[in-house]
Amino acid sequence: MENTRVFVGLGSCGIAAGAQDIYDYMDQELKSDNMDLEVTSCVGMCYAEPIVEIEHNGERRRYGYVDKKFADELIESVKTGEFSDKNLIALSDDGKKYLDRQVKIVLENCGIINPESIDEYINADGYKALAICIKEYKPEEIVSIVKESGLKGRGGAGFLTGLKWSFLAGAKGDYKYLVCNADEGDPGAFMDRSVLEGDPHKVIEGMLIAAYATGAKEGVIYCRAEYPLAIKRLGIAIAAGEEKNFIGDNIMGSDFSFHLHVKEGAGAFVCGEETALMASIEGKRGMPRLRPPFPANSGINKSPTNINNVETYGNVPFIILNGAGAFNKYAFKNSYGTKVFALAGKIKRGGLIEVPMGLTIREIVTEIGGGTSSGHPVKAVQMGGPAGGCIPERLFDTPIDYDSINETGAIMGSGGMVVMDDSTCMVDVARYFLAFTQNESCGKCTFCRIGTKRMLEILTRITEGNGVMEDLDKLEELAGHISKTSLCGLGQLAPNPVLTTIKYFREEYEAHIKDHKCPAGVCKSLITIQVIPDNCTGCTLCARVCPVGAIEGGRKKIHVIDPETCTRCGLCIEACNFNAIEVV
Amino acid sequence: MACKDCSNAVLEEARQIVKEVGSEPEKVIPLLQEIQKRHSYLPDDLVEAVADVMEVPASNIYGVATFYSQFRFTPMGKHLIKVCKGTACHVSGANLLTAAICDELDVEEGGTTEDMLFSLETVACLGCCSLAPVVMIDNKVYGKLTSSKVRKIVKEYKDGKH
Numbered sequence: 001m002e003n004t005r006v007f008v009g010l011g012s013c014g015i016a017a018g019a020q021d022i023y024d025y026m027d028q029e030l031k032s033d034n035m036d037l038e039v040t041s042c043v044g045m046c047y048a049e050p051i052v053e054i055e056h057n058g059e060r061r062r063y064g065y066v067d068k069k070f071a072d073e074l075i076e077s078v079k080t081g082e083f084s085d086k087n088l089i090a091l092s093d094d095g096k097k098y099l100d101r102q103v104k105i106v107l108e109n110c111g112i113i114n115p116e117s118i119d120e121y122i123n124a125d126g127y128k129a130l131a132i133c134i135k136e137y138k139p140e141e142i143v144s145i146v147k148e149s150g151l152k153g154r155g156g157a158g159f160l161t162g163l164k165w166s167f168l169a170g171a172k173g174d175y176k177y178l179v180c181n182a183d184e185g186d187p188g189a190f191m192d193r194s195v196l197e198g199d200p201h202k203v204i205e206g207m208l209i210a211a212y213a214t215g216a217k218e219g220v221i222y223c224r225a226e227y228p229l230a231i232k233r234l235g236i237a238i239a240a241g242e243e244k245n246f247i248g249d250n251i252m253g254s255d256f257s258f259h260l261h262v263k264e265g266a267g268a269f270v271c272g273e274e275t276a277l278m279a280s281i282e283g284k285r286g287m288p289r290l291r292p293p294f295p296a297n298s299g300i301n302k303s304p305t306n307i308n309n310v311e312t313y314g315n316v317p318f319i320i321l322n323g324a325g326a327f328n329k330y331a332f333k334n335s336y337g338t339k340v341f342a343l344a345g346k347i348k349r350g351g352l353i354e355v356p357m358g359l360t361i362r363e364i365v366t367e368i369g370g371g372t373s374s375g376h377p378v379k380a381v382q383m384g385g386p387a388g389g390c391i392p393e394r395l396f397d398t399p400i401d402y403d404s405i406n407e408t409g410a411i412m413g414s415g416g417m418v419v420m421d422d423s424t425c426m427v428d429v430a431r432y433f434l435a436f437t438q439n440e441s442c443g444k445c446t447f448c449r450i451g452t453k454r455m456l457e458i459l460t461r462i463t464e465g466n467g468v469m470e471d472l473d474k475l476e477e478l479a480g481h482i483s484k485t486s487l488c489g490l491g492q493l494a495p496n497p498v499l500t501t502i503k504y505f506r507e508e509y510e511a512h513i514k515d516h517k518c519p520a521g522v523c524k525s526l527i528t529i530q531v532i533p534d535n536c537t538g539c540t541l542c543a544r545v546c547p548v549g550a551i552e553g554g555r556k557k558i559h560v561i562d563p564e565t566c567t568r569c570g571l572c573i574e575a576c577n578f579n580a581i582e583v584v
Numbered sequence: 585m586a587c588k589d590c591s592n593a594v595l596e597e598a599r600q601i602v603k604e605v606g607s608e609p610e611k612v613i614p615l616l617q618e619i620q621k622r623h624s625y626l627p628d629d630l631v632e633a634v635a636d637v638m639e640v641p642a643s644n645i646y647g648v649a650t651f652y653s654q655f656r657f658t659p660m661g662k663h664l665i666k667v668c669k670g671t672a673c674h675v676s677g678a679n680l681l682t683a684a685i686c687d688e689l690d691v692e693e694g695g696t697t698e699d700m701l702f703s704l705e706t707v708a709c710l711g712c713c714s715l716a717p718v719v720m721i722d723n724k725v726y727g728k729l730t731s732s733k734v735r736k737i738v739k740e741y742k743d744g745k746h
Contacts (some may be wrong), residue, residue, distance in 0.1 A: 045715030188671030
C-alpha cells in the first residue's frame with residue numbers, strides 16, 4: 001500500500017460511463033486501509049471509460065473498461081502490490097495506435113492531475129509562465145511571442161491570436177475586458193468541456209497572460225449552462241487562484257490586477273458569435289450586430305474587449321514557457337501547433353485527441369480512431385459542426401490545416417469530428433444540421449431566418465420522397481443568398497452542410513428524388529420494415545415493444561408487420577435478438 | 585405598476601432574489617436563472633414582481649427570457665429527461681430513445697406527464713459524444729443507450745429508485 005496512489009478519471013463522460021460508481025465503490029473498499037482515492041479528469045481515451053490509474057513506486061499504470069468485478073481485482077492488486085497487465089489501455093496495441101500520433105500541448109495535464117487542486121497544477125509547472133511574464137517581459141514582448149508562434153483562434157475562424165491581442169493592447173480606453181468563449185455549442189464537439197473539466201487552471205493562466213499583455217482589467221468566462229461540472233471546477237479554480245494571488249489585485253506583488261468570473265450561458269447557439277456573446281453578457285438578447293466597430297474598440301459596455309476560445313488560451317502557457325519555436329515547429333502550410341478534436345460518431349476508438357497540424361484525416365480516422373465501430377466502410381467525416389461540412393472518404397488524404405480543410409468546403413471549426421458509415425444518410429445529415437441552424441437563427445437577418453426555413457422545407461420533402469430535381473438548384477441558389485446576406489457566421493456558413501453533401505453525395509439526393517429510395521435506410525417515408533420469415537422464432541418481443549401495435553403473430557408464429565400502421569420507429573429492429581427484421 | 589395583482593409573498597420573494605443577484609441590467613439572465621432554479625420554471629407573477637422591483641417593464645425581461653432555450657414558462661415534472669440530439673447521438677439512434685421514452689411515459693417531446701413526474705426535452709448536445717447516444721435525467725448522464733436500456737432506467741425513476 002505504501003507508495004501507491006489510485007486515481008479515478010471523473011470527467012463528464014467518465015461519470016456517464018459509470019466512473020463515479022467505481023470511485024465510490026473503490027473508495028469504500030480502500031477506506032478501511034486508510035487509503036484515499038484521488039480524482040483526475042478525462043485523459044481522452046473515452047472509448048475505454050471508466051478508467052482507473054494506479055501509481056506504484058513512481059510507475060503509473062492506466063487501466064480501462066473498469067467494472068465492479070475488475071475493480072475488485074484492482075483493489076486486491078493495491079493491497080498486495082502485485083499488478084496484472086489486463087486492460088492496460090495505454091500499453092495495449094489499440095492504446096498505442098491511439099496515443100502514438102498525438103502531441104499534447106493543451107491536453108498535457110488532462111487526466112493526469114487533479115483539476116480541483118491548484119497545487120497539482122503548480123507542481124506541473126503551472127503559473128510559471130505567468131510569473132515569467134510578470135517578471136521578465138514587457139506586455140508588448142508577449143504579444144510578439146504569441147504572434148511569432150503563429151497561434152490562430154481555435155474557435156473556428158482561425159484569426160491570428162497575437163494580432164487580435166495587439167488590437168486590444170492598442171485600443172483606447174481605461175477599462176478593458178477579456179472574454180473566454182466557452183459557449184461550445186456545436187453538436188458533436190466536447191473539446192472545451194474536457195479542457196475546462198480537466199485543466200481549468202491552464203485556461204485561466206492563458207487568460208491572465210493575455211490580460212497582462214493587453215492591459216485588460218476584467219475577465220469573463222462565458223460557459224454553457226449544459227456543462228455543470230466545468231462551471232463547478234472553474235469556480236473552484238478561480239477561488240484557489242484568488243487565494244494564491246494569481247487572480248485579483250497586485251498579482252504576485254506586481255502592479256498588475258485582473259479580476260475574473262464565470263458567466264453561465266442560457267442555451268443559445270448564436271451566442272458563440274462574439275458580438276452576440278457580448279450582448280448576452282450585458283444581459284440582452286444574444287443577437288449579433290454589425291462589425292465594425294470591432295470588439296477591440298467597442299465591446300462589453302462599449303469598452304475595448306478581446307474574445308478568444310478556451311483552446312486558444314490553453315495554448316498560451318506552453319508558448320511562453322517553451323518559446324514560439326517549440327510551438328511553431330509543428331507546422332503545415334499556414335497553420336501551426338496542434339489541434340484538439342472530439343472524435344465521435346461511428347468510430348471504434350472515440351475520444352478527445354490532440355494532433356499536430358498536417359496529419360491527414362485518414363490518419364486520424366483509421367490509425368488513431370481505428371476505423372468504424374460497425375466494421376462497415378467509412379463514408380464521410382463531418383467537421384466544423386453546423387457551420388462545417390461533410391468530407392467524403394475519397395478526400396481523406398486532406399491534411400489538417402485551416403487552408404486545406406477550407407478547400408474541401410468544410411471548415412476546421414472548433415474541433416468536432418463526427419465519423420459516418422454506410423448506415424448514415426447524407427441527406428438526413430444535411431437536414432439535421434439545417435434544422436439545427438434554422439432553430440438557432442436569432443431571426444435578425446431575413447435570409448437566415450426565412451431562407452433556412454425554405455431550405456429545410458425542401459430538404460424535408462426530399463427525405464419524404466416528394467422532391468424534384470429542380471430542388472437541388474433551388475437549394476444551391478438559396479444557399480448563395482443566405483451566405484451573402486447574413487450578418488454573422490451562423491447564417492453565412494449555415495448552408496455548408498447542404499452544399500458539401502450535394503457536392504460529394506449528389507447520387508444520394510438523386511436516389512431520394514428519382515428512385516424514392518434512401519440508400520442508407522434512414523428516411524422513414526422511403527423505407528419499409530419487414531420480418532424475415534426464415535429468421536423469426538416467434539418470440540413476440542418485437543410485438544411487445546411496438547408502440548403502435550403494428551406487429552401481429554403469436555408465440556412461435558412468424559410475425560408480420562402491418563406497413564400501414566408501422567411508424568418506422570425502428571424499436572423492433574433494435575429489440576430483435578435474431579436479426580429477423582430488416583429495412584428495405 | 586404591472587404587478588398590482590402580485591401577492592405580498594411573491595413581491596417579498598422578488599425583492600429577496602433581486603437583493604441576492606443584483607439589479608443591474610446585465611443581471612437579467614442570472615435573475616431568470618435564479619427564479620428557474622427555485623421554481624423549475626418562470627412563474628408569471630414572480631417575473632412581473634421582479635420587473636417591478638427592478639423598475640423596468642416586464643416586457644424587457646420577457647424579451648430576454650424568450651430568446652434563450654434554457655427558460656421554461658410552464659411547470660416542470662419532478663424529473664427532467666433530456667435526450668441528446670447532438671450529431672453523434674443523431675447518427676447513433678437518438679430518435680429511437682425519444683420514441684421509447686414517449687411510449688414508456690405516454691408523453692410527447694417537450695411535454696410533461698400528467699402525474700407531473702417527468703418532463704421530456706431534447707437538447708442540442710450534452711458533450712458526451714463518445715458515449716452516444718446519451719440521455720440526461722436530472723443531473724445524471726446515461727450513455728451507450730438502447731431503447732430497452734432507457735426504458736429500464738425510466739422505469740427505475742418511476743419506481744422511485746433514484
